[in-house]
Amino acid sequence: MPKADANWALPTAVSIVREGNTNLDEYMQLPETRQFFPEMTLKVGEHSYDYFPVGGAFLALPQVFLLLQINGTKEVIRHSSEASKLVASSWMAISALLIFFGFRRKFGDSAAILAALLFSFATPALSSGSRAMWQQSASLLLNCVFIFFLTKSTFKKYELILLGFLLGFSVWVRPSTVVVSGPIFLYLIFLLRKGIVWVILPAIFSLGLYILYNLTLFGTFTPSYFNSHIGKIFQFSGFGEGLAGILFSPGRGIFVWSPFFLFGILGILRIRQDREKNLSILFLYCIITHIFVIASFHTWWGGHSIGPRLLAELSPFFLWFSIQGFLSLSDRGWRDRLLRNAWVIACIFSAIIHIRASVDPGPMYWNQVGNEKERSWDWKDPQFMSGDWSIKLLY
Template identity: 30%
Template sequence: MSSEPSGKAPFPRLSVWVLFAMVYGVYIASPVRIQTDSIWSIPTAASILHEGNANLDEFRPTFSSYTAHGTYEHSDGHAYYDYPLGAVLAALPFLAGMEAVLSLFEPALPHLGGLGTYIQKWLLTFRSTGTIDLGFYNRTEQLIASFYVSVAVVVLFLALRKQVPDRTAFATALLFAFGTSAYSTASRVLWQHAPSLLTLACIVFLLARPTQTVRTALLAGFAVACAYVCRPTNAVSVVVVTAFYVLRWPRLLPAFFGGAAVVALPFCAYNLSTYSSLFSPYYSQRLDPTQSRFFQALAANLVSPSRGLLIYSPFLLLAVVGFFQKLRRRELQAPEKAFAVAVLLHWVAISAFPIWWAGHSVGPRFFTDVLPYLVYFLAFPLDALLSAPRRRPILTGVFAVAAVYSVLFHWRGSSSPAVHGWNSVPTNVDKDPARCWDWSDAQFLRALPFRSSGGA
């Protein structure tokens, strides 16, 4: 990798805190918190903390009174959260800390007015079993998810400032934070995507270094293993990063695998004890690139009017330009090749998935996880534009318009339930995925106030 840019200022501690506070503040102030796949994440964490197991048996009355979506009935008679435990485990330290701290002030809560009443309700709900109000947890999910995504933004900034000036790194991090699905998807509730984004941002930070050491290899192994625990499609990153170390730094493989084993061994042990298999049922879903709609899905994930990455974050076209500029100049370093391969394979993987349109979501949800790899390449041509905007006035203007559009859409997706309403109105997208190609009723049009028909 290239060395740190000349004239680099001292480590910008204040910038880091300003960036985190800015991003986290906007995230938690944005009102959309629509739970779907995440809805059993907090109760699963509560079960682990209070009962020492991850099954949801104590909440069975809620299956019929609220929803059983996202639960799995195992052959052993126990019910489990169907989705990966990565997000649940990421929530555990926050929930344990919140319960412990709030419990200390419990005697004083009746005297704190509305805030005290809310905290009392939170403690009561978190400790309850049987029939519970799952919807009450949407704010808790948002606070935790927004934290992880905000930290991912900071980590990406720290990685980029090793390659470009701080100004460019800061601008690139802000575009990642507000102009992509990091905002409208990952930060909203406790999807798999929030902790997943942080793990991949850490991979970028660790690999985008001039040299690798035992410590960085150990941390990289730990990060890719955590990524896989968060989301099975991160198997792409596991394979690519492992190949990077095999081909580039073979002497560091013991450290790399050692870091991975810290996560992989407990993960496999839990699955064996729970499911009698190395993987949970969710990880057994197959990808089929031979399906008849595979090529349609490839196109849809890039340019369809309701799921296309380049439709909802068009400024990322400049990231593609950045990659090919480096390729043409023969400046691509080994980590950058790894990032590019990971994006390509991820695109193939999500397009080979049977539900390639990502269910009820906003824009290109399935591309969320690999955004750190893509945004990395954006920083280099963006630096050229910021350094001499008058040299390329047309390109600068087009990029500015694309960036503003992206930020506005993802802000609306985080602020207006009507954008989410597209998934259900006029028909359910899961029953009619062809709607993803309907330009007359594209999801981005629901972001316009006068087109905001339907509800979430």
């Protein structure tokens, strides 16, 4: 069962398809939704809404529409957890394809296949992104879309319009996506110059709809989720612990759960020799700013999560530099041979950890003890080792 953040995303999408609105009134009293944390809904007048951002529900409309045609509303709501996993898994499958086609332009076919496989099986895209309709799952999909477009050498007008709309739409999915969409928008201004108007106009339209939606429902320019969380970031008293935690703790560290990402350091060190230097600098900036925001967040460990969920949407950017780092290694010299062997071991370890976390309930049950912040540092009880290590493929 997905927790708090993702529980109401699927019913919201069903409501949009069936009722043409985002309220949850018709689902609040159903037996199937009593376990969905009703305190994570927001009462506005006589209607109830998901407390968390609504963007993911809109992205899920094609999948939810198909599910409703096949199974009907009652069955989809009754099996909301499974339906949510199906939607999220389809997002990650699409993301893997976007990674392949985007990386192929930069690195060639073989490296693109490797990148798509690693993304699918050795990153939080599997252990978190595919398990529920988290905000991070939807953000991850959008970031892969951005990479797919940004690796193109030329743009058609309709591509710029779509890109602009999605850059504006990203705040619907998760307010913190501005640390990625903002720099990308500035990058496009310098890249396109006169053509930027085809990005600006749809972005303004998307943002305008966002503001109108919030004003209509909440009477404010931003949703309640944003207003209640804005004061929880930039908490620098615990910044050092947060930074170390999201990078290196056994419970939430991105470099512990996907150690092959460490090879991205080699890729970063080679930015000056990179033919796509400006694009790599953009992706590095996105990584740094997002890490800065999450490290300063008072709940940097992400509460009830699997591994580094709050950094999941950075996986494509980490992968960009990791592939570059691996490709920089030659077959000659003991140092490079040693690093290539280390790369293979790191990739295998990452895949084992994330595959297991996606099919075995043990790592999820690790959260039920509580006290995730302190336990995130416990090397005697790391989340990825929790459980009986039996493979439950039907989970």
